[in-house]
Amino acid sequence: MFRPNASSGVPIYLQLMEQVKHAIETGALRVGDQLPGIRPLAEELVINPNTVAKAYRELEHDGVIELRHGAGAFVTGAAREKKLTDRLRAGQAIVAAAMDKLRARGVTEAEIRRLFEAELTRLTAKGDPRG
Amino acid sequence: MIWQHAFLETRWRFLIGLVLLPVSAAFVALSYPQVTALSQSVTPAPDTALGREIAEAMELSKTYGGYVWSQWFQQNGAQLAGLFAAIIGTGGLLSQTAAARLFTLSLPVSRERLLAARAAAGLGQMLALTVVPALVIVLVSPLVGRSFPLLDALAYALCAFVGSAVFFSVAFFFSSMFGSVWAPIVLTLCTGAALGALDRITGAGRFSLIQMVHGESYFRGHGLPWPMLAVSLAVSAALLYSGTRLVARQDF
Amino acid sequence: MADAFVIETTNLRKTYDGIEALRGLTLSVPAGSICGFLGRTGAGKTTTVKILLGMARPTAGRATVFGLPVDSPAASVDIRRRTGFVGDDKGLYDAMTVRGMIRHTASFYPQWSRELEEKYLRRFELGAERGIKTLSRGMRTKLALLLALCRGADLLVLDEPTTGLDPAATEDVLQALVGHAAERGTTVFFSSHQLADVEQIADHVTIIDRGRVAVTGGLDDLRQNYRRIQLVFDGDAPSYTFQTRGVERVKRSGRVMTVLSSAGIDGVLGEARQLNPVSTDSAPVTLKDIFLDTVAVED
Numbered sequence: 001m002f003r004p005n006a007s008s009g010v011p012i013y014l015q016l017m018e019q020v021k022h023a024i025e026t027g028a029l030r031v032g033d034q035l036p037g038i039r040p041l042a043e044e045l046v047i048n049p050n051t052v053a054k055a056y057r058e059l060e061h062d063g064v065i066e067l068r069h070g071a072g073a074f075v076t077g078a079a080r081e082k083k084l085t086d087r088l089r090a091g092q093a094i095v096a097a098a099m100d101k102l103r104a105r106g107v108t109e110a111e112i113r114r115l116f117e118a119e120l121t122r123l124t125a126k127g128d129p130r131g
Numbered sequence: 132m133i134w135q136h137a138f139l140e141t142r143w144r145f146l147i148g149l150v151l152l153p154v155s156a157a158f159v160a161l162s163y164p165q166v167t168a169l170s171q172s173v174t175p176a177p178d179t180a181l182g183r184e185i186a187e188a189m190e191l192s193k194t195y196g197g198y199v200w201s202q203w204f205q206q207n208g209a210q211l212a213g214l215f216a217a218i219i220g221t222g223g224l225l226s227q228t229a230a231a232r233l234f235t236l237s238l239p240v241s242r243e244r245l246l247a248a249r250a251a252a253g254l255g256q257m258l259a260l261t262v263v264p265a266l267v268i269v270l271v272s273p274l275v276g277r278s279f280p281l282l283d284a285l286a287y288a289l290c291a292f293v294g295s296a297v298f299f300s301v302a303f304f305f306s307s308m309f310g311s312v313w314a315p316i317v318l319t320l321c322t323g324a325a326l327g328a329l330d331r332i333t334g335a336g337r338f339s340l341i342q343m344v345h346g347e348s349y350f351r352g353h354g355l356p357w358p359m360l361a362v363s364l365a366v367s368a369a370l371l372y373s374g375t376r377l378v379a380r381q382d383f
Numbered sequence: 384m385a386d387a388f389v390i391e392t393t394n395l396r397k398t399y400d401g402i403e404a405l406r407g408l409t410l411s412v413p414a415g416s417i418c419g420f421l422g423r424t425g426a427g428k429t430t431t432v433k434i435l436l437g438m439a440r441p442t443a444g445r446a447t448v449f450g451l452p453v454d455s456p457a458a459s460v461d462i463r464r465r466t467g468f469v470g471d472d473k474g475l476y477d478a479m480t481v482r483g484m485i486r487h488t489a490s491f492y493p494q495w496s497r498e499l500e501e502k503y504l505r506r507f508e509l510g511a512e513r514g515i516k517t518l519s520r521g522m523r524t525k526l527a528l529l530l531a532l533c534r535g536a537d538l539l540v541l542d543e544p545t546t547g548l549d550p551a552a553t554e555d556v557l558q559a560l561v562g563h564a565a566e567r568g569t570t571v572f573f574s575s576h577q578l579a580d581v582e583q584i585a586d587h588v589t590i591i592d593r594g595r596v597a598v599t600g601g602l603d604d605l606r607q608n609y610r611r612i613q614l615v616f617d618g619d620a621p622s623y624t625f626q627t628r629g630v631e632r633v634k635r636s637g638r639v640m641t642v643l644s645s646a647g648i649d650g651v652l653g654e655a656r657q658l659n660p661v662s663t664d665s666a667p668v669t670l671k672d673i674f675l676d677t678v679a680v681e682d
Contacts, residue, residue: 006579006582006583007578007579007582007669007670007671008669009606009666009667009668009669010606010667011602011603011606011607012583012603013603038565039562039565039566042561042562042565043558043561043562043565046554046557046558046561046583046584047561047583047584048417048561048564048584048585048586049561049564049565050415050416050417050586051586051603054603114662114664117664117665117666118663118664118665121610121648121652121665122648122649122652132490132491133491135487135490136487139476139487230470230474230475231474231476232474233468233470233474234474234475234476236436236437236438237436237438237463237466237468237470237474238463238491239460239461239463239464239491239492240460240491241456241457241459241460242456243456379456382399382438382439382440383433383438383439
């Protein structure tokens with residue numbers, strides 16, 4: 001289910017977070033489902049266990065999963081999930097609108113990607129923890 | 132443990148010696164009948180050096196004890212023991228392959244203990260290589276209708292062991308200075324040759340290491356050469372200690 | 384383990400026959416981390432490892448493992464008892480069998496676990512009765528790894544553990560390292576030329592160059608802080624010295640200027656815009672980029 005790419009330049013924990021969120025969106029993971037344990041997952045994916053731990057912590061911070069002490073990590077209840085999905089849907093609408101505007105000006109896809117990257121870079125540099 | 136580790140390093144050299152020396156000693160004992168038969172038909176010319184040596188050997192061979200002493204303890208046995216002492220004493224950390232050295236150095240054992248184990252294993256092996264052939268002679272003598280006293284055999288074996296311990300220590304010392312396996316062997320044999328030459332020049336007697344190795348004093352009825360044995364052990368200990376100190380301070 | 388750092392060196396120096404192998408190396412390896420140790424051949428990696436394990440003594444400076452000084456012979460024995468080392472040459476005795484080598488090694492470590500021994504023999508598919516000289520390179524590495532893992536070590540030090548291995552064997556080795564570290568909190572310190580492997584399992588990285596530390600830090604931090612900025616100009620790229628701290632390297636090629644910065648990207652971009660580039664591009668940087676750009680190029 002999860003397949004982070006170590007050499008892509010994007011931190012593995014971020015990739016893992018994205019993949020978990022994607023799994024929830026597509027229904028591969030449902031509310032109440034338990035995520036693999038940190039150690040077994042690290043061993044299966046052959047990545048650092050601290051990386052998995054960090055991804056899980058950030059996911060908990062984002063309200064996507066909850067870590068029950070001693071029991072494991074579980075996908076959280078409908079309300080939080082719905083908030084997340086709503087947020088993403090709203091975001092998707094904003095991005096779609098921006099892309100239409102840019103394409104109307106003749107900005108190519110590659111240029112659009114670079115513009116978003118550059119902007120994300122500035123945000124990261126400013127210390128935004130959401131990267 | 133470290134004993135197994137140390138023994139593993141020299142096991143082939145030791146095992147070859149453990150076959151070669153006892154078999155050679157048995158051969159010496161078992162050849163006595165032929166030698167006596169031969170000497171009855173030979174009259175050596177007394178006025179050449181070789182003639183004198185042959186005459187002396189024939190004189191000694193008139194008794195079985197004299198024959199065994201001169202052929203084994205004075206000559207073949209002593210030479211072989213000295214050779215194997217040099218062969219077993221060489222080696223060690225400096226001349227090992229990087230792989231073997233890495234394993235050894237990463238063990239949770241101090242350098243001193245590693246070298247002490249190597250020295251102890253080597254000395255133990257030399258003890259076997261000097262005592263076993265002597266015992267074989269005792270056991271085999273009846274087969275040619277003779278007997279060799281156990282006490283004499285052990286006395287000679289002791290002298291041989293202490294003497295070979297010195298050569299082992301010399302090789303051990305040189306092996307802590309040189310990275311080659313051969314240099315210590317060559318240097319040790321040269322040391323032996325030098326000591327032999329020194330003997331002939333100074334006509335040593337009681338202070339001769341070489342004669343001590345042969346057990347000459349005992350053969351001549353003067354008992355064991357305790358002072359020389361003690362000095363030899365002290366010299367060996369000093370050489371082993373120095374060798375150990377050198378390796379302990381070495382950077383690898 | 385009470386100490387935050389398993390390995391700490393302060394200004395470590397080592398001179399061999401007039402050649403300075405280490406020129407003031409200062410590094411720290413956090414407990415429980417998997418730390419990749421990178422550097423060009425001859426940069427000082429092997430020398431560092433040898434000093435940490437007591438095989439060579441430092442010329443100057445300090446180094447401790449588990450808080451114990453590496454240059455004290457008695458302490459060094461303790462360090463080695465708690466450390467599993469897998470060197471480049473694997474250090475195996477060709478004449479022995481797999482089981483023989485294991486038993487021989489086990490005799491030196493009171494904490495040896497027979498349970499782990501059986502587990503790894505099965506997992507690595509190592510036939511216990513096989514002669515070591517019949518083993519392939521990958522199998523030799525796995526055996527050496529088994530010998531290091533079964534002794535209950537708190538620290539694993541490995542020199543090029545996956546070099547020369549096929550992808551399947553590499554994955555087996557990395558997986559064993561990660562699994563073991565996860566389960567026991569063992570710290571792993573490994574030097575490697577396989578940057579992809581380091582990127583996959585390390586959470587901490589130190590790059591050594593010509594006897595000194597060039598880069599060190601958490602891998603995720605490095606990946607977030609290092610940026611490559613590409614500026615394209617109308618004419619030739621101008622010659623410019625950036626004031627912002629954190630600029631590691633600036634390359635000019637025709638109309639393109641490439642800047643590698645390890646921090647302060649805001650300042651760099653600000654200065655860059657003042658040069659009036661036609662376009663500004665920023666991209667994340669891989670470990671390979673960081674390595675190639677911070678390590679000296681031979682002149």
